[in-house]
Amino acid sequence: MARRPANPISESMDDYLKAILVLGGSEGKKVTSTALARRLNVTPASITNMLQKLAASTPAMVQYERHHGVQLSSAGKKRALEVLRHHRLIETFLYEVLNYPIEEVHDEAERLEHFISERFEERIAAKLGHPKFDPHGHCIPALDGRMPKDSSMRLTDVRDEGTFIIDSISDIDARILKVLKVRGISPGVQLRVRDIYEDHGYAVSIGSSKKILQLSQADSAAIKIQPM
């Protein structure tokens, strides 16, 4: 499709950059081809191909040394944050303005993030009052690309009983998102860890409720928390 060449950065390139940003964390750790391949659902060969292109573009979008992983360059990071901002603003918009069920916002945002204009971005941000967080609890990069550092931890790293605040829920798996929603597990809610089944999930309770909920390992892996 040679017909939308205005911007030299393609939809695919954006998805790769975003994946590198998320997998590399805010510290910008090196990301392996295999990790990218798994996340983007393409073969490792395709990853190599795209990484070569991203490294060769002007300006370079990544630093890439074969067999040793990739990192975003500053141009790549800027672009990735821009797309991430689109994604999270759109999710917030779908949820707040169009009343989407929480588990449906991600897939729609994943597509639209590549096609909205700067004007669209600006207008929905204004309509939403320039929100800082999306409905999953993830923070939305500012226009200048700045983003407060994330101090949350994974529920699956918890080894002792205790009380926490739910920071965010992973938006990737709609099924899990819906299961957790039904059980009242969402960002900002208080979560008490009652029992730990090594690598097989947790028993928790929500808010001041005494009711014990069993979370599978997969469910638990989707949850990030803050100590109270």
Place this chain on the structure above:
Amino acid sequence: MARRPANPISESMDDYLKAILVLGGSEGKKVTSTALARRLNVTPASITNMLQKLAASTPAMVQYERHHGVQLSSAGKKRALEVLRHHRLIETFLYEVLNYPIEEVHDEAERLEHFISERFEERIAAKLGHPKFDPHGHCIPALDGRMPKDSSMRLTDVRDEGTFIIDSISDIDARILKVLKVRGISPGVQLRVRDIYEDHGYAVSIGSSKKILQLSQADSAAIKIQPM
């Protein structure tokens, strides 16, 4: 890009179908390759190529006989109306909800129409109260594809002085759209033809104003009217 193959109808195919619908009018007249090439800004060779594909697909999207133009099949018409509905709903949404200036809605809609889900379509339609017309005065196809027959005429077909109601303004040229907006020319407004300069435009007045406005031929060609 082999990665969004879920729907066998590509973005490009949609644009071709929509163009055939609009150029062929509601009567479904045959459309020439050249007309399509001009409208879609591609070479005639590319048109031939795509028409062959559209005719060969199952179900066939067009009836096409080489050297003799194309028409939409019923499947093609259904699809074209679906995309046109997306387009016009999005334009209305941008205008009404996101307060876009009228001359900016078209380009954004032209892109987004291909990427919104049925849920998005349904939600914005509901939010807008299931509108029948877009902000340019064009009617929005219903969910089932039905659309009232258009009884408007072109301003440029007017040969005698007289009074009309502005039916719609072409959304294709943002510059003209803005010029006309500034002069108060928009759908629903009363327009009086004061003078006719054969193929070089019109002198008109708006509403009950006495002020004479000079419209170039290009400006006039963008306006459709109804007799009062």
Place this chain on the structure above:
DNA sequence: TACTCGATTTAGGTATGCCTAAATATTAGG
């Protein structure tokens, strides 16, 4: 009924982005 010229199609090529299978490089275990 031919001719001619504009319209249309065919042929051959480019760029993306993806895939599979066959190398090859890295790294961890012995």
Place this chain on the structure above:
DNA sequence: CCTAATATTTAGGCATACCTAAATCGAGTA
């Protein structure tokens, strides 16, 4: 330090959608 298993890259292909240049078609005129 060597080797085997694993990770990664290279090579060769496919599909989409576009383009230019070279045929070819067909409608209107002589």
